[in-house]
Amino acid sequence: MSARLVLVQGDITRQDVDAVVNAANSSLLGGGGVDGAIHRAGGPEILAACRALRASHYGRGLPTGQAVATTAGRLPARHVIHTVGPRWSATEDRSDLLASCYRESLRTAVELGARTVAFPAISTGIYGWPLDDGARIAVRTVRAEAAPGIEEIRFVVFDERAHEVFARALK
Ligand code: ADP
Numbered sequence: 001m002s003a004r005l006v007l008v009q010g011d012i013t014r015q016d017v018d019a020v021v022n023a024a025n026s027s028l029l030g031g032g033g034v035d036g037a038i039h040r041a042g043g044p045e046i047l048a049a050c051r052a053l054r055a056s057h058y059g060r061g062l063p064t065g066q067a068v069a070t071t072a073g074r075l076p077a078r079h080v081i082h083t084v085g086p087r088w089s090a091t092e093d094r095s096d097l098l099a100s101c102y103r104e105s106l107r108t109a110v111e112l113g114a115r116t117v118a119f120p121a122i123s124t125g126i127y128g129w130p131l132d133d134g135a136r137i138a139v140r141t142v143r144a145e146a147a148p149g150i151e152e153i154r155f156v157v158f159d160e161r162a163h164e165v166f167a168r169a170l171k
Contacts, residue, residue: 001146005143005152005154005155005170007167008156009156009159009162012038012156013037013041015076016076016077017117018077018109019077019079019108020075022034022080023122024083026062028053028062031126032125034120041075042073045074046071046073053070063084064084065084065086065096066100067108068083069108081105081112083122087129088123088127101123106147107145110149113149116150116153117153118156119138119153119154119156120157121157121162131161131162131165135166139166155170
């Protein structure tokens, strides 16, 4: 990995990057958290593109750990990369699926020719993943990828606590 890793506290919908990653759910039809914010700020074009995906390749939805790109509508970004994080489970280790979200999203970004990519802390909201573990998996996974052409990977976290946790994981 030769990209620089950057941490910012803020709103992922406001990032001026080539591709923004959405913590989507498998329906691709919107939800809360990051997903809701992206659809609200990006407008109906994103939802239309997601509906088209449901009508074609992803009739049963996007499987957990995979990623797919659409237009970014009215967002400053050019693409939204939707990925479905696993729900946290106390009885089953789903870390590989969470790592897969970061890996597949980065791969998609490379395919799109993106140079800058913004990630939220996937699964750490509604899906309940402990923040410190989620941050560790995020940082470790993107560091292990070659990601040719990617110059900047930006982690965008909402609050101060998440900022502290990610800062520690990046050290
Ligand atoms: P998931 O369902 O994968 O857990 P969420 O969207 O609920 O996804 O939350 C993922 C993380 O993103 C949480 O840490 C949450 O605090 C944070 N978050 C929520 N909204 C935004 C936003 N607009 N920009 C950046 N981060 C956000």
